[in-house]
Amino acid sequence: xxxxxxxxxxxxxxxxxxxxxxxxxxxxxxxxxxxxxxxxxxxxxxxxxxxxxxxxxxxxxxxxxxxxxxxxxxxxxxxxxxxxxxxxxxxxxxxxxxxxxxxxxxxxxxxxxxxxxxxxxxxxxxxxxxxxxxxxxxxxxxxxxxxxxxxxxxxxxxxxxx
Ligand code: ZN
Numbered sequence: 001x002x003x004x005x006x007x008x009x010x011x012x013x014x015x016x017x018x019x020x021x022x023x024x025x026x027x028x029x030x031x032x033x034x035x036x037x038x039x040x041x042x043x044x045x046x047x048x049x050x051x052x053x054x055x056x057x058x059x060x061x062x063x064x065x066x067x068x069x070x071x072x073x074x075x076x077x078x079x080x081x082x083x084x085x086x087x088x089x090x091x092x093x094x095x096x097x098x099x100x101x102x103x104x105x106x107x108x109x110x111x112x113x114x115x116x117x118x119x120x121x122x123x124x125x126x127x128x129x130x131x132x133x134x135x136x137x138x139x140x141x142x143x144x145x146x147x148x149x150x151x152x153x154x155x156x157x158x159x160x161x162x
Contacts, residue, residue, distance in 0.1 A: 005052065015139075075109070090161045106119070
């Protein structure tokens with residue numbers, strides 16, 4: 001298991017657009033495996049490559065702890081509805097804010113073997129997809145917060161950071 005250092009807000013790598021992935025390589029596979037380890041170790045529900053300093057279009061998401069999605073070159077195809085709730089980010093530790101997102105998302109991506117698939121997501125999973133894809137375009141959820149960011153104390157910290 002190899003953990004990578006999670007970049008925090010203020011690090012300019014988090015504000016840059018990521019490049020499309022053309023082919024799977026051993027180095028890229030290692031990156032993805034490290035991202036998965038790093039996400040679970042940090043109790044996150046999602047992690048995007050720029051959060052570990054790599055400007056490539058790949059995210060990993062697992063909102064239940066047993067349903068891992070590797071999404072390479074992900075794209076949102078459809079959205080529907082609305083949900084308003086707390087959101088956090090591993091790159092903005094100790095903070096949380098209210099963000100409105102679609103309640104339903106249909107997305108397309110490539111898996112770790114570069115095979116295309118589609119996924120339909122609702123609620124937290126839909127929120128995580130939107131949050132992680134924003135990272136790939138250099139955006140953080142703090143840009144979308146309604147009101148202000150609030151401090152989350154250690155004992156009430158939710159396991160929903162992305
Ligand atoms: Zn995030």
